Amino acid sequence: MAGTRSQADEAREAVVEAALGRLDLDAKARLLSGQDMWSLPALPQIGLKSLVMSDGPIGVRGVRWTADDPSVALPSPTALAATWDPELARRAGTLLAQEARRKGVHVLLAPTVNLHRSPLGGRHFEAYSEDPYLTGLIGAGYVNGVQSGGVGTTVKHFVANDAETDRFTVDNVVSQRALRELYLAPFEIIVENAHPWGIMTAYNKVNGTTMTEHRHLVNEILRGEWGFDGFNISDWMAARSTTGDIEGGLDVAMPGPDTVYGEALATAVRDGKADEATVDAAVRNVLRLAARVGILDGADPVVTELPDSVDGEALAREIARRGFVLVRNENRALPLRPKGTVALIGAAARDARVLGGGSATVFPRHTVSPLDGLTAALPEGALTYAVGADPNTELAVADKGFELRAVCRDAEGTVIGTASAPGGQIQWMGSDLPEGVTHDRLHTVELTGTFTPRETGPHTFGIKGIGAFELTIAGTTYYDDVLRPAKDDPFISFFGAPAPVGLPELTAGEPVEVSLTYVVAFREDIPMKVVGFALAHQEPQRDPDELIAEAVAAARAADTAVVVVATTERVESEGYDRKDLGLPGRQDDLVRAVAAANPNTVVIVNSGSPVELPWRDDVAAVLLSWFPGQEGGTALADVLTGAHEPGGRLPTTWGSFTDAPVTQVVPAGGRLPYSEGVFIGYRAWEKEGRTPSYPFGHGLGYTGWTYESVEVEGATVRVRVRNSGERAGREVVQVYLAPGEPDGERPARLLAGFASVEAAPGESVEVTVELPRRAFEIWDEMTMAWSFVKGSYEIQAGRSITDRRLTATITV
Numbered sequence: 001m002a003g004t005r006s007q008a009d010e011a012r013e014a015v016v017e018a019a020l021g022r023l024d025l026d027a028k029a030r031l032l033s034g035q036d037m038w039s040l041p042a043l044p045q046i047g048l049k050s051l052v053m054s055d056g057p058i059g060v061r062g063v064r065w066t067a068d069d070p071s072v073a074l075p076s077p078t079a080l081a082a083t084w085d086p087e088l089a090r091r092a093g094t095l096l097a098q099e100a101r102r103k104g105v106h107v108l109l110a111p112t113v114n115l116h117r118s119p120l121g122g123r124h125f126e127a128y129s130e131d132p133y134l135t136g137l138i139g140a141g142y143v144n145g146v147q148s149g150g151v152g153t154t155v156k157h158f159v160a161n162d163a164e165t166d167r168f169t170v171d172n173v174v175s176q177r178a179l180r181e182l183y184l185a186p187f188e189i190i191v192e193n194a195h196p197w198g199i200m201t202a203y204n205k206v207n208g209t210t211m212t213e214h215r216h217l218v219n220e221i222l223r224g225e226w227g228f229d230g231f232n233i234s235d236w237m238a239a240r241s242t243t244g245d246i247e248g249g250l251d252v253a254m255p256g257p258d259t260v261y262g263e264a265l266a267t268a269v270r271d272g273k274a275d276e277a278t279v280d281a282a283v284r285n286v287l288r289l290a291a292r293v294g295i296l297d298g299a300d301p302v303v304t305e306l307p308d309s310v311d312g313e314a315l316a317r318e319i320a321r322r323g324f325v326l327v328r329n330e331n332r333a334l335p336l337r338p339k340g341t342v343a344l345i346g347a348a349a350r351d352a353r354v355l356g357g358g359s360a361t362v363f364p365r366h367t368v369s370p371l372d373g374l375t376a377a378l379p380e381g382a383l384t385y386a387v388g389a390d391p392n393t394e395l396a397v398a399d400k401g402f403e404l405r406a407v408c409r410d411a412e413g414t415v416i417g418t419a420s421a422p423g424g425q426i427q428w429m430g431s432d433l434p435e436g437v438t439h440d441r442l443h444t445v446e447l448t449g450t451f452t453p454r455e456t457g458p459h460t461f462g463i464k465g466i467g468a469f470e471l472t473i474a475g476t477t478y479y480d481d482v483l484r485p486a487k488d489d490p491f492i493s494f495f496g497a498p499a500p501v502g503l504p505e506l507t508a509g510e511p512v513e514v515s516l517t518y519v520v521a522f523r524e525d526i527p528m529k530v531v532g533f534a535l536a537h538q539e540p541q542r543d544p545d546e547l548i549a550e551a552v553a554a555a556r557a558a559d560t561a562v563v564v565v566a567t568t569e570r571v572e573s574e575g576y577d578r579k580d581l582g583l584p585g586r587q588d589d590l591v592r593a594v595a596a597a598n599p600n601t602v603v604i605v606n607s608g609s610p611v612e613l614p615w616r617d618d619v620a621a622v623l624l625s626w627f628p629g630q631e632g633g634t635a636l637a638d639v640l641t642g643a644h645e646p647g648g649r650l651p652t653t654w655g656s657f658t659d660a661p662v663t664q665v666v667p668a669g670g671r672l673p674y675s676e677g678v679f680i681g682y683r684a685w686e687k688e689g690r691t692p693s694y695p696f697g698h699g700l701g702y703t704g705w706t707y708e709s710v711e712v713e714g715a716t717v718r719v720r721v722r723n724s725g726e727r728a729g730r731e732v733v734q735v736y737l738a739p740g741e742p743d744g745e746r747p748a749r750l751l752a753g754f755a756s757v758e759a760a761p762g763e764s765v766e767v768t769v770e771l772p773r774r775a776f777e778i779w780d781e782m783t784m785a786w787s788f789v790k791g792s793y794e795i796q797a798g799r800s801i802t803d804r805r806l807t808a809t810i811t812v
Helices: 007-021 025-031 077-082 086-102 132-148 176-183 185-194 215-225 242-247 263-270 276-293 312-323 370-377 544-556 587-597 632-640 681-688
Strands: 053-055 107-109 155-158 171-173 198-201 231-234 325-329 342-345 383-386 402-409 415-420 425-429 444-451 460-464 467-473 476-483 499-502 512-519 530-538 560-566 601-606 621-624 671-673 705-713 716-723 729-739 750-759 764-770 777-780 785-788 792-798 804-811
Touching (some): 025 263, 025 276, 077 086, 077 132, 077 312, 086 132, 086 312, 132 185, 132 750, 155 185, 155 215, 231 276, 242 263, 242 276, 370 632, 383 544, 402 530, 444 530, 460 467, 460 476, 467 499, 544 560, 544 587, 560 587, 587 601, 705 792, 705 804, 716 750, 716 792, 729 764
Parallel strands (some): 155 198, 171 671, 198 231, 560 601
Antiparallel strands (some): 402 415, 402 444, 444 512, 460 530, 467 512, 705 716, 716 764, 729 750, 729 792
16 A cells, blocks of 8 residues: 655655664664653764654643643544544644644654444543544544644554453454454554554554564554554553564564663574564664654655644634534524523533543643633623532542642652642653652652632542552641552552542631652552652532532523533543443433423533433433533533534444443453454444434534435445525535345445535535445455455435435445
């Protein structure tokens, strides 16, 4: 698939070869090993600067895990995929390249293009869709955007990293057909259409082989068949074998400085256990990346004229409202009626969750909650607010009301450095320490400052981390002991649950002194020095029935009740999968009670991936907001008031846990069989004959659409639609391909193309969709090749997988 090299490519390649020729074995081996958490070493002898990487995918955190270095926070990848707009994904990527350059970052560790195999996947908010074609096109748009700004990407996690349970060790057993048609497919589409400069290999095994050592999938398919010429980097701490990894096609082992490469790799070559030519190939890939991003002397970067500057706040707001999916809207409950009163209900309306947990975390300069957004948009006196129910049934990292700083001391108690800690969480990885602080002198870190409560009553304080801690509040010591891990996970300090340790009585508005001191101890199972812990907090827990009763009273007094329900970081995050699809706390009870009091109840679902909505038929409207990014509240006000229509369509099926066809994410004996084969997502729902809550592709706007005609000529499908409503709008025309003779071995239908169109009321417009050859192919496990399946097919155009309006038959 790889295209021919341009003259500029050849010139860069010549510089790469010359630089490679000037390196000795030790320098080459050192270049393939991280020098710290986020970078590769500089090699001044060849004019190579240090290559810097950063987590994504919704922003660019940079090399420091701190709110002191804020980032634009875009909506979650599920929200971006819900726009069904690869061009909007490209614009998002362009903004992120701008952010990366501002922070001195050369490579963004994104996008995540694993599939929503099961709705229980805890990290699905960070991936796009259950469908490989939609995932591939959105991912290609994103990669093209980032790299148009001169910043590299690492498409991840290659491959079949579709759940979090035992992700470091699980052996995912996947048929060759499922691998090719589902899990490899997004990567293949992106390699073909976006030419990414990097790939990240996953922690897990596939069919018995660890992905960082998977010669067949990496060298034979990714590089061989597809012609990928970028660099292959390990997921952090995934590389485990010096010779296995280098022979398996892994170029860079991260993080450093202690990895399976570096000195160990040089020794393996000298001992005859690894081939220096194989090392050279890996170094060549890294130098090619350096040349592309402009940090190798003598090589012109790929991008010499940067894209125009992007307004990050405006784009975050646009993506949010374009990704909102209106799945129900009875009696035109939305948009809100002018001059009507609104009761806004839900703790998540006040303290919105704008992004998912784990390595995707960034720290925006500000966030706009639904309460903020609607307060600004509605006339004075039109809005009331009630908590109703709080999804946070557990402690969360200290945030609202806390003003903290970190004080570093040596063993004698002398202050050796300080840093601000506005979020109550310390995550210093590698050399990321406050100025003047070194690992050998650092003995304790104290989080200290004040907390001003919003409510009077017993406040729960807790600690997130492992080791010796002392917690003091208002002069009283509540904990002075050692916290030990509940399970053996090197990331437990980052993703584990906080432990409650204190319950002081506090008064609203009266500040108290807070101090949490941690005795620094570096873990031997993490190949870098990490200081990670957090102060956690939970506000006084009022009687849930009283809170719901207050919300009901507010709803009854208003024209419209808007209830915001949400998941929490303990439900959706990197590091663990979900046990069920229920909303935490008493949120379902809240919605039922409010809907009984006010038939004009609108529910906003603030989650990154599917949850159960058992009350969905009892409310007037349901709007899915995903994790909407920093401007989510403003975008929500845009949509609720009708200034803009919700533009999203479901990128994944929403249904109940009991009906979901694929729910197995927990390995048995270290193995997780993908026994469903090619039937995941809507393919599985149709095969099992089950009806979801809301089908793949579904989404309503504020106008109506009539599908007038479909014409097929070769691989070109033309669909004419008319805006039959009363206002301008946008429609996503979806084209599905159904075999004329279903055989049970193939899905009943597949998404084969889509296109969006905008039209004024009464206007008729035509969209063109090109059907890819791959839509007519299956992977033949006998011949181990793609097989074009001839015969009769039905072309189905419509608004979702179940709302198919027009059909045409073709024979190929």
